[in-house]
Amino acid sequence: MSSSNELKVALAQIAPVWLDKSKTLEKIKKQILDASQENCELIVFGEALLPGYPFWVSHTNGAEFNSTTQKEIHAHYVKNSVQVEKGDLDEICNLAKQHSIAIYLGLMERAADRGGHSIYCSLAYINQEGSIESMHRKLMPTYEERLTWASGDGNGLRVHSLKDFTLGGLNCWENWMPLPRAALYGMGENLHIAVWPGSEVNTKDITRFIARESRSYVISVSSLMHKKDIPDTIPHLEEILNTIPDEMANGGSCIASPDGEWLVAPVLHKEGLIIATLDFNRVLEERQNFDAVGHYSRPDVTQLTVNRERQSTIKIRE
Template sequence: MTNPTIAIVQEAPVFLNLSASVEKAITHMEEAAKASANIIVFPETWLPGYPVWLDFAPGAGLWDDPGAKTLFRLLAENSVQLGDDHLARLQESCDRLGTYMVMGAHERIGNTLYNSTLYFMPGAGNPVPHRKLMPTYTEKLVWGWGDGSTLATVDTPWGTLGGLICWEHWMPLARAAMHAKGEAIHIAQWPMVKEMNHVASRHYAFEGRCAVAAAGAVITKADVMAGFHSLAVNAPEAESLLASMPGDDDTQIHTGGSAIIAADGSYIADPVYGRTGLVMGEVDMAKQLEECQALDTDGHYSRPDVFELKVNTRAMPGVTFGED
């Protein structure tokens, strides 16, 4: 049984700039592939950056705030859409490098944005999306709700690859549904991986008897402002809202914390805080299978005679027409 090497890209995107962030992603993919990575992982909404103003800018949640509205527009203008040229560029890189890649992105459908994970497979043609089921707290100001039609996994030579986004890891039924899909490798995307996020990620690995790549970004206030300025737009209200975040240029808004976790909850690659770079580790698949002797939550430890979960995997649009 071969063992996959996972590389987490703990870097900042070119904040709010989709085209520039795609080019930067390809550079990091090439770096990871050169280091013999089989699966390359980016953090939550890395394309083109987690909306940090929701957490740190005073006034971001005020009704009809012109800065928040402008930032939403800029984010919508710099979000991916399935089938677009940006995703095609990333797919071409996966094909060329022969690697699997998991990207966190803002995805636009109509005029609604989603917090999405995109699974790229070499030679597949198009990425497979998962859209976050429940935006957390202030995230509801930016993202809509996903549905069960994108509770996705993909096949790899090392087994099933799946993932959840941020606080989805505290949704017990979402975890149960993903465990039932038989994940061998799970991607846990976070803005940054704080202590409680490590608790959730390590618990997921132990409960699901799978390897977990917990991915977070490192981004400074200077990165945020430089990314905004790279757009070369006249949007003083948006710039002012971003500038209102506390700290100076060197202040780290997100501090990384990426790690790779084994199926027994131990670390394959210890958490890395405060610096950029690749966080890499090799998963021992044989040892992982051995852990299932004591616990298999979708198998001999499941008690289906007592518990039953039904998952609605139909797409749930707001409007359907007769021919649909």
């Protein structure tokens, strides 16, 4: 094992078996085992990887109201989304504990505390003891995502200790939202996890920007997605195949150091693990001249209020 100021991380840039929960889980478990063989202490997966990003929406007239096609694809998506309360993540948690590896996993959550029928783009953090420590539901789905995802809440805006590091994470374009970023900075974050559906268009600028703003390490993990990743169990398969491009996500996973320079530049078109070791001392060095929530802040002038209450339609009093 490395010293407390060093953290060996794995970025799992993989494709899902699209909209197939059980088969995608098998791919995820293999990546965790492979990372543990490399003595990695943290592994990160892309946004909505389990069971996949809703690429069909923008290519099949997803905004058509009362469309049988859209209803049937959506129903298939919901059925393949994660139900934590029914044990869908139990095997992942067991692997985390067995191999002492922390996990950030992007997933579609079928949330029981919101009735169990709507789905949320969530980012789960599972610690090295196999416990789900946070489930962050994306605050604002982006553009066409709103046709299939529900809006989340602030309950998952939390940070987690791992050796000398303090980890926090956001989904996709949440990373462009200044206030959620500031919330995590204020909780002591110095290793920021940004997950994406896939493309260096998303990762190549914001990853370095967040690193320079926060003087933290930033890990961006994207997925891959091609037509070949679509199984024949998808409703309206022919229509989807006739309208989507051959490549929908080309990766772009990367790591920026606390000075905003690349530790790992965006990796394209390559499936598998990207492994690197982070040195916590680099965080302290870069905070010397700028610390957005420390010596370079003015809380007497500007402050941020964070509501971490888990939102629900009902409150039951016995």
